[in-house]
Amino acid sequence: MKLLKLIVKNAFRHRLRTILTILGLAITIMSFGIVRNVLEVFSFSEDDLIPGHLITRHKTSMMQFLPYSHLDKMRQVEGVEAVTYGFWMGVRYGDDPEEFFARMAIDQDNFYKIRSDWITSEEDIEDFKTVKNAALITPALALKKDWEEGDVITVGCDYFETVSLDVEIVGQFEFAQEQNRQAEFMLVRGDLFRRAIGQEVSPEMEHQVGWIELLADPPDEATEIATRVDSLFMNSDMETKTEPVNAYANAQVERFRTIITALQVSSYLMIGVILLVLLNTMSMVARERINENAVLKTLGFRGKHLVILNFGESMFVALIGAVLGAALIWPGIKLFKTLMPFLQQVKFEWITVVWVIPAMIIVGILASLVPVIKATNTSIVDGLRTLE
Secondary structure, eight states: OHHHHHHHHHHTTTHHHHHHHHHHHHHHHHHHHHHHHHHHHTOOOGGGSOTTEEEEEESSOTTSOEETTHHHHHHTSTTEEEEEEEEEEEEEOSSOTTOEEEEEEEOTTTHHHHOTTEEOOHHHHHHHHHSTTEEEEOHHHHHHHTOOTTOEEEEEOSSOTTOEEEEEEEEEOEESSGGGTTOOEEEEEHHHHHHHHHHHTOGGGGGEESEEEEEESSGGGHHHHHHHHHHHTTTSTTOEEEEEHHHHHHHHHHTTHHHHHHHHHHHHHHHHHHHHHHHHHHHHHHHHTHHHHHHHHHTTOOHHHHHHHHHHHHHHHHHHHHHHHHHHHHHHHHHHHHHOGGGTTOOOOHHHHHHHHHHHHHHHHHHHHHHHHHHHHSOHHHHHTTOO
């Protein structure tokens, strides 16, 4: 207990330096936590996937559309239980670059047969199928924009700037995955969007779709069913590539691989910065207390006592910084989401704290090595020579 009191007193002997060190550690740990939670957005669990869910796109490029007629042909394939389609419309809303939310156009008649990860009521599904310009929105978007059922909203498309749709909000939907619950999202009727691009862009585009989704039955034969689907269009002008949704999702993530790698490297570098900050402080402590350690030795303190004092001080500062930094991660994420509204899926993950505490223990141990070695290896005579 006496050693513990001495550790705390030693840590705050130079209060300003210790407080600045703790704040530096806390801010770096907060940044580390935010980066690690951002990286969680790019990961997904197999448990979140719909069994047997397949995605079909143009074999040449994801940016090329597919003929609408492909859907009827795919329905005839053995093992295909349901077929639907979708378009990505974009995120920009109006002329303000700070205003945006994600939008998709989907097959109003069949999407619910496959997308069990989108939760909506039977009444809203029916309204979406019957109202010609219907749209569904997430609760987060409704709350942000203060939109209600019956409101008519004008939305555009990032890729076709001449396309403008007046859609009526007929209900809400939400994502089954908890990490997506705060996403600001809108679903628009697919036939409405196809007619719009057919009129504004090219008549042929009314008969095309962005991608096609299928539900394979049985799910464990999804790969074989995908092969059968692609064989229908082999050697045609519109060859397809059908794959399980996890493979498709991985392909999308690969588009951001450079960014993801940079974030991963930067998160590890932050741990190095934390180590350097604490190591610098403890190195100054070691230089300042050479004579004090010599005096303690003359008073009967053994090497193990000096090890405990120096190790304890390093761990004390490291853990205070870790606790403060971990406490700042959650409000830091809130601020980050305010500044980066297109990353609303970012949320606090407790796994980040699991990363932080062991990392700071290791940092504390490594940072204590300099003063510990200095204290135990310096003789009483050499230590006392530093007295002025």
